[in-house]
Amino acid sequence: MAFATSRAEASKGGFRLSMLIYDTRFRAITLQVVALILFLLFIGWLTDNVIRNLDAKGKDINFGFLWVRAGYDIEQTLIPYTNDDNHGRAVIIGLLNTLVVAFFGCILATVVGVIVGVLRLSNNWLISRLMTIYVEIFRNVPLLLWILLVFVVISETMPAPADFKITPAILESRAALAGLEAQAGGNGLWMRIATLKLGSLPFILWLLAFIGITVAAWQFASARFQGAKAALIAAIPALIWVIMALTVFSPSLSGGPAADAQLAEIGATEPAASKFFFDSIAVTNRGTNIPAPLLDRPLGGTEFAGVPVNFSVLAVIAVLIVSLLANRAVVKRAKSIQESTGNRPTTWYISLVILFLPLILLLLALGLHWEVPGFPVNDQGVSTGFNLRGGIQVMHSFTALLIALALYTSAFIAEIVRAGIQAIPRGQSEAAAALGLRPGRTMRLVVLPQALRVIIPPLISQYLNLTKNTSLGIAVSYLDLRGTLGGITLNQTGRELEAMLLMMLIYLTISLIISMGMNAFNAAVKLKER
Amino acid sequence: MSGTKTGASGPNNTALWLREEMLSPLPPPSREAGVTKWLRQNLLSSPVNTLLTFAGVVIALWMVWTAFPWWWHSVWNANSLAECRAIVAAAGGESGACWAVIKARWHQFIFGFYPPAEYWRPVLTGGLLFAALAPILYWNDRKGAHMVALSGIATLLSLFAISAGGAALTASLVIFAVIWALAIWRPKALIWVTGLFPFVAVWLIWGGSFWTPVSQLLAVAVGALIAWIYLKNTNxxxxxxxxxxxxxxxxxxxxxxxxxxxxxxxxxxxxxxxxxxxxxxxxxxxxxxxxxxxxxxxxxxxxxxxxxxxxxxxxxxxxxxxxxxxxxxxxxxxxxxxxxxxxxxxxxxxxxxxxxxxxxxxxxxxxxxxxxxxxxxxxxxxxxxxxxxxxxxxLPLTIVTVGSNMIGGFLLALIIGVTAIAASLPLGIMLALGRRSDMWLMKVLSVGFIEFIRGVPLITLLFTASLLLQYFLPPQTNFDLILRVIILAALFSAAYLAEVIRGGLAALPRGQYEAGDSLGLTYWQAQRLIIMPQALKISIPGIVSTFIGLFKDTTLVSFVGLLDPLRGVTNTVRADINWKGIYWEPYIFVGAIFFIICFGMSRYSMYLERKLKTDHR
Amino acid sequence: MKKSAIIGALAASTLLVGAAHAATLDDVKARGELNCGVNVGLTGFGMADANGTWVGFDVDLCRAVAAAVLGDPTKVKFVPTTGETRFTALASGEVDLLVRNSTATFTRDVDLKFDFVGINYYDGQGFMVKKELGVSSAKELDGATVCIQTGTTTELNLADFFKANNLSYTPVTVQDDSEAQRQYLAGACDAYTTDASGLAAGRATMADAENHIILPEIISKEPLGPAVRHGDNVWGDIVRWTYNALLIAEEKGVTKANIEEVAGSSTDPEVRRLLGLEGEMGAMFGLDNDFAKRAIAANGNYGEIFEANLGTGTPIGLARGLNALWTQGGLQYAWPMR
Structure with missing residues (x-):
């Protein structure tokens, strides 16, 4: 068989056709040309098929549907939207919903994942086992199941909005209570202690926590102080915990006043459910209602390309940026003083003032106050309507998707963090210990910064996965890009080719942007070898 | 032990008194021994650890305590959810699990609408899958025979469990006996079983004439014969x-x-x-x-x-x-x-x-x-x-044809997962090689494909299978949705496998490539004989985890109307008036099965990883 | 073309199933099986029971068509379709016939290019609320949270209704009926809106049906019917006349039980034409003349199918209402078979 690979032979015989295949100088080119031809033919074949199929169906490729009135409503929107807006805007609403859940999901997943990953390596037998169970359970069950389960748990366990309402019955009860002067027993301290439900789960849990806090405080105090002083210091957290039992936790720990026939007859004087956090946050089975910031003297706003621009928000951002820059200058100056004199001036209070005072002043000038969610009340004092008004309502579809995505991804991130930490040689932490660093600081200052280099590349792909997985939101009624463009819009317009191609393009762009950004970050923290 | 005399009887002894026997050591103080020591070391070593321990106990206790009544009041025998609730209420429980729905519908969660009389076919296919994997996992090793025997026993037990007919039992027994004998006497020949498996599996699951797989095999044989004659011929x-x-x-x-x-x-x-x-x-x-x-x-x-x-x-x-x-x-x-x-x-x-x-x-x-x-x-x-x-x-040898629309539940998840992974392996290898190729175009095409697939969610690819493929294929081509989904799932996992295999290739020292070159091997010879065996071995854990990911992701096929176990079958069950309003039990059942399969596989891949590591060092 | 040889070789792989657009009837006959697109699971209309057998009002129409065309009501392959995939499945030829409570609308008829060959169920969109809310009209739902099933015309109707009445609402867009009902029962929404038949079916199967009411407003027209592709008129005619035959059978009192007896004794010329004893009706579109007889014998006439799946004798307990025959005040009015 003739192999014309050697240079001498090739130059002797001039060009022959077989050299296209057997001469290494030409073979790569031949193969690439053949591959290019085949690839272009393949693309051409697909294009041709699309055109012929469209022809056969009498359709065309037309993105005009994006400018047609959408006609449907979306439960949760970041920028204004009504059913009179066009499909294009609905697509943007969906895209923003995708981005916001992906953004918060990545943050939450990272926080939980790092904590779990570090705790999994803890020398605490119980905690490391519990974290292993956590990781294995979340890793080995489909994400879709977690999303559905979290949603079902939230929506089945939280009170309905109606439970926050003040009904005529409640008002009657209150009137009856006001008429009833002698309140038996009262609700005093002794009452609460006497009615502690000793066998109940909350009490047992409280007691366990009490033991834990006391032991930990004793360990802490006895390592640092002697004798009575140690005992005194150790007693402080325990005392606080007892006080909390009698105040904050009292409703679940104590039985309350003994049953009184007269009182029992009156019935409930308060709504079945109450708001958290100084009566400002309401968690219903539909969503979480949080207070919304309101300004008495807003700076107004305008609209740019359909997106509202709020000058007040811009002002806050501008002040924040200026403060940060000023703070940086202060720190820089402190550093230069330290380098020239060896003494670092105390700057923390200056930083505090620079960072927060202008912002607080600005917000005061704008007249910031909070709009607390609540039911509108009619002139008799009875709540009306179906839902809490005012404030911001974060629907549970968002919350459930966020929690499920974060927990699921955190299990993977935990493994990545664990692997990253284990990749750092033991000598590093031993060296840190030899320098006298405490375990916490060793982790923070020595191990994690080095582990970061191992952690970041797989972390990027987890962020990408999380972002792509937001497309499962429709299972819990979250209208993201897949729910609007790939769901209702596709359904109503019947433009599956255009809608799906556009959707793929958008997801691809998001993915590429994320991986580009994270790769740049990776390059920044990478070990600079010279 | 401590019985040796320490020089007391030596000739140069001048000491007045010397202990002749060592004292037996004192027991450690109580806090340094037994349970206390363990507790101190493992649970209470520092204030933070103490707090963590108690927090862990509180959380675990709270979860168990809250869920316990529900599990305690489990109902196994009922005909409807209402009946379940009545039984729980009669037992004095507030809420209770109604596992009766699983008892009534378990077969749909596992097999979908597959005809019950034919359940032996998927079961046998599953057993054969493990027999076919044996020579791949344990090449020319006694363990292969053990694996065949184990899968045979498991298959027969499962066949008993689903009360399959005598003919199916006998046939399975004979088939596994033959494979086992082969594994004992000719372990290398077991690879032929692996080669035959795809044809047999398709025939067993979809049914039809026995001669269809035979003719397919004949065609393969014809092709192989042509290639063989051509390559071996010296005339x-x-x-x-x-x-x-x-x-x-x-x-x-x-x-x-x-x-x-x-x-x-x-x-x-x-x-x-x-x-x-x-x-x-x-x-x-x-x-x-x-x-x-x-x-x-x-x-x-x-x-x-x-x-x-x-x-x-x-x-x-x-x-x-x-x-x-x-x-x-x-x-x-x-x-x-x-x-x-x-x-x-x-x-x-x-x-x-x-x-x-x-x-x-x-x-x-x-x-x-x-x-x-x-x-x-x-x-x-x-x-x-x-x-x-x-x-x-x-000779009409036929088994009942079962349409793709009858396949659902975990059977569907496994068919999609296993087929897609198997099909994506060659493509993944090609893409990985392409990505590392010196040829610019090959590299660009491979990178483009990989990044495109990895950049879009699987669900958009599934929609492509169900909505868009009809545009990209010639008019009037129309085939089975399951096959379309498998093709797209295979492309999807090929991109991920390519990255896994690329990692394996990158982990090989350059010397391996250079050794291949110095022996005068061509590119493909070097790949086949030196590079790939090592790279694939390193990549096995990654391949398994890709498979786990794909297997979990098969639940998404419900979005295109296929009967996956999680939403597809569950919704079907819930559409039944008797079981309307049931949520937790199907989810927990399906989740538990997914957990068992995925956890088992991940443990197995960790075992493989350890095993492969030792013979590397 | 020669490329057909390559494609032919490809197509020989066992799983490939060719489906042409032009002559659906020939395809169905050649295949020996009718591919019928149905709902993935909607109580009473289309769902699979514990044995994997499909049952329901829509499913029975598929069976009747299979009986008419192939002579065997069991020769149907039911393809479960979601709201998103149903029309693509029909357009691409994956199914021959779509009976998935789909509303006939202008765009679906004209833009998506389907023919709705009959209306087997006249429906309208309604609201269900819990009694304790004290709401008696949909116009009192200002500010309410409403669960809607996506992939349907209901989102649009709902938006239009609230807009027309100048009310506000929060939509909760849910993917399937069972999930929507779960959310409604859990209190995640105040009202559940879908086709009135679906509401009635859902309410009837709730554990505390007496605590839920269906509001009087019907906010839309929902003519639900079997759909086929544009351009294959013979196939459309077959489905249309199979359905009409079921209606005529009810008009004339021909039931599954008495069909043989009627065929033997009836002198009514329309009945005789229906049962293929007179005229050459079936032959005109390529079937034999007793196609209608087979369709009726499969699951009975329209009334029987309704009663068996949705009627007052079932847990769903729907009254005939608009779907009664025109002679009884309903809208079901069959074209004369002559």
Whole structure:
């Protein structure tokens, strides 16, 4: 068989056709040309098929549907939207919903994942086992199941909005209570202690926590102080915990006043459910209602390309940026003083003032106050309507998707963090210990910064996965890009080719942007070898 | 122990008193021994640890305590949810699990709507899958026989559990006995079982005539025979004859392809002139964005088409310049009405003929493989149906045909997962090699494909399978949704596998490549004999975790209307009036099965990882 | 073309099933099986029971068509379709016939290019609320949270209704009926809106049906019917006349039980034409003349199918209402078979 690979032979015989295949100088080119031809033919074949199929169906490729009135409503929107807006805007609403859940999901997943990953390596037998169970359970069950389960748990366990309402019955009860002067027993301290439900789960849990806090405080105090002083210091957290039992936790720990026939007859004087956090946050089975910031003297706003621009928000951002820059200058100056004199001036209070005072002043000038969610009340004092008004309502579809995505991804991130930490040689932490660093600081200052280099590349792909997985939101009624463009819009317009191609393009762009950004970050923290 | 005398009886002893026996050591203080020590070391070593421990206990206790009553009041025998609730209420419980729904519908969660009388078929297929995996996992090893025996026993037990018929039991027993005997006496021959498995599996699951897999196997045998004869033949004359036939076939294919691409481009240019088609892009509205978008889309399309057109034009020009009007070959291919193109056809065909003839005369392996594939496909396409009907007429060996719409539950998840992973392995290897290739174009194409697939969610690919494939395939091609989903799932996992295998390739020291070169091995020989065996071995854990991911992701097929166990079957069950309103139990059941399978696989891959690590060091 | 040879070789692989657009009837006959697109699971209309057998009002129409065309009501392959995939499945030829409570609308008829060959169920969109809310009209739902099933025309109707009445609401867009009902029962929404038949079916199967009411407003027209592709008129005619035959059978009192007896004794010329004893009706579109007889014998006439799946004798307990025959005040009015 003739192999014309050697240079001498090739130059002797001039060009022959077989050299296209057997001469290494030409073979790569031949193969690439053949591959290019085949690839272009393949693309051409697909294009041709699309055109012929469209022809056969009498359709065309037309993105005009994006400018047609959408006609449907979306439960949760970041920028204004009504059913009179066009499909294009609905697509943007969906895209923003995708981005916001992906953004918060990545943050939450990272926080939980790092904590779990570090705790999994803890020398605490119980905690490391519990974290292993956590990781294995979340890793080995489909994400879709977690999303559905979290949603079902939230929506089945939280009170309905109606439970926050003040009904005529409640008002009657209150009137009856006001008429009833002698309140038996009262609700005093002794009452609460006497009615502690000793066998109940909350009490047992409280007691366990009490033991834990006391032991930990004793360990802490006895390592640092002697004798009575140690005992005194150790007693402080325990005392606080007892006080909390009698105040904050009292409703679940104590039985309350003994049953009184007269009182029992009156019935409930308060709504079945109450708001958290100084009566400002309401968690219903539909969503979480949080207070919304309101300004008495807003700076107004305008609209740019359909997106509202709020000058007040811009002002806050501008002040924040200026403060940060000023703070940086202060720190820089402190550093230069330290380098020239060896003494670092105390700057923390200056930083505090620079960072927060202008912002607080600005917000005061704008007249910031909070709009607390609540039911509108009619002139008799009875709540009306179906839902809490005012404030911001974060629907549970968002919350459930966020929690499920974060927990699921955190299990993977935990493994990545664990692997990253284990990749750092033991000598590093031993060296840190030899320098006298405490375990916490060793982790923070020595191990994690080095582990970061191992952690970041797989972390990027987890962020990408999380972002792509937001497309499962429709299972819990979250209208993201897949729910609007790939769901209702596709359904109503019947433009599956255009809608799906556009959707793929958008997801691809998001993915590429994320991986580009994270790769740049990776390059920044990478070990600079010279 | 401590019984040795420490020099007390030595001759130079001057001490007044010396202890002759060592004291037995005191027991450690109580806090340094036993449970206390363990507790102090493992649970209470520092304030933070103490707090963590108690927090863990509190949380664990709270979770168990809250869920306990629900589990305690489990109901196993009931005909409807209402009945369940009545039983729980009668037992004095507030809420209780209604596992009766699982008892009533477990078969749908596992098999979908597969006919109950035929359950033995998927079960047997599952058992055979493990037998087929045995030679891959334990090549030429006694453990392979153990694995076959274990899977055989498991299969028979499962068949008992689903109360399969005697015939199915006997057949399974015989099949596994034969495979086991093979594994004992001829462990290497077990690989033939692996080769046969795909054909048998498809036949067992979808049913139909026994002669269908036989004819497919025959076609494969024909293809292999052609390739083998071609590659092993030493007769010069026969070789030339072979090369001639193959080159003629190549010329024919080239002519067809060129003719076809010509048809595409004329079609397309016709369309481009047709204003109404382009109006589509532009007529959306007065909005400037719409116009920009339309223009962008048309630009991309034009670049691609221009590429094809340019190639054709160059070839056309060359053929005219060279005046190579050899024969009106074009007429042979139904292109007689386009004489200008016929010369192009001739040129392309002649070029393909020459290149392939040279390669074929030199017995290039690739040509042999292609010849084998083409020959096999031709045998399957032209002779297969005739053979099947003839054999069927002579001896009708048929099992009930089961349509794809009957397949659901975990059976569906496993079919999609296993098939897609198996199919994606070769593609993944090719993509990984392409990504590391020196050839620019190969690299760009591989990277482009991988990044595209990894950049979009799986659900959009599933929608492509269900909504868009009808646009990208020739009109009136329409095939099974499950097959379409498998193809897209295979492409999806191929991109991920490519990255896994690329990692394996990157982990190999350069010396391995250089050693291959210094031995004078060609690229493919080096890949086959040196690189791939090592790279794949390193990649096994990654491949398994890709499979776990894909297996979990099969739950998404419910979005395109397939009966996955999580939403598909659960919704079907809930549509039944008796079970309306049941949520937790199906989810927990399905989740538990997923957990068992995925956890088992991840543990197995960790075991493999450890095993592979030791023989590396 | 020669490329057909390559594609032919490809197509020989066992799983490939060819489906042409032009002559659906020939395809169905050649295949020996009718591919019918149905709902993935909607109580009473289309769902699979514990044995994997499909049952329901829509499913029975598929069976009747299979009986008419193939002579065997069991020769149907039911393809479960979601709201998103149903029309693509029909357009691409994956199913021959779509009976998935789909509303006939202008765009679906004209733009998506389907023919709704009959209306087997006249429906309208309504609201269900819990009694304790004290709401008696949909116009009192200002500010309410409403669960809607996506992939339907209901989102649009709902938006239009609230807009027309100048009310506000929060939509909760849910993917399937069972999930929507779960959310409604859990209190995640105040009202559940879908077709009135679906509401009635849902309410009837709730554990505390008496605590839920269906509001009087019907906010839309929902003519639900079997759909086929544009351009294959013979196939459309077959489905249309199979359905009409079921209606005529009810008009004339021909039931599954008495069909043989009627065929033997009836002198009514329309009944005789229906049962293929007179005229050459079936032959006109390529079937035999007793196609209608087989369709009726499969699951009975329209009334029987209704009663068996949705009627007052079932847990769903729907009254005939608009779907009664025109002679009884309903809208079901069959074209004369002559």
């Amino acid at each position: 010069r004359l026969l070789n030339d004859a072979f090369a001639l036939v193959i080159a003629l076939a190549a010329a024919w294919v080239a002519a067809v392809v060129i003719g076809y691409s010509d048809a595409i481009s004329t079609d397309f240019f016709g369309k481009m002139r047709d204003v109404t088609f382009w109006q589509g892009y532009l007529s959306g509205s007065d909005n400037i964005l719409a116009r920009l978008f339309g223009m962008l889309a048309s630009l991309v399309a034009m670049v691609v088409i221009a590429g094809i057109w340019l190639l054709l034009a160059v070839m056309y020009l060359a053929s005219n310049l060279l005046n190579l009007n050899i024969a009106d070959l074009g007429a042979l291919f139904g292109k007689a009405d386009m004489p200008a193109w016929s010369s192009l056809l001739s040129l392309g065909a002649a070029l393909a003929f020459a290149l392939v003839f040279v390669a074929a005369r030199n017995r290039a392996t690739l040509v042999g493989i292609l010849a084998g594939i083409l020959g096999g496909a031709a045998a399957l396409g032209y002779l297969g149906p005739i053979l099947v009907s003839a054999l069927h007429a002579a």
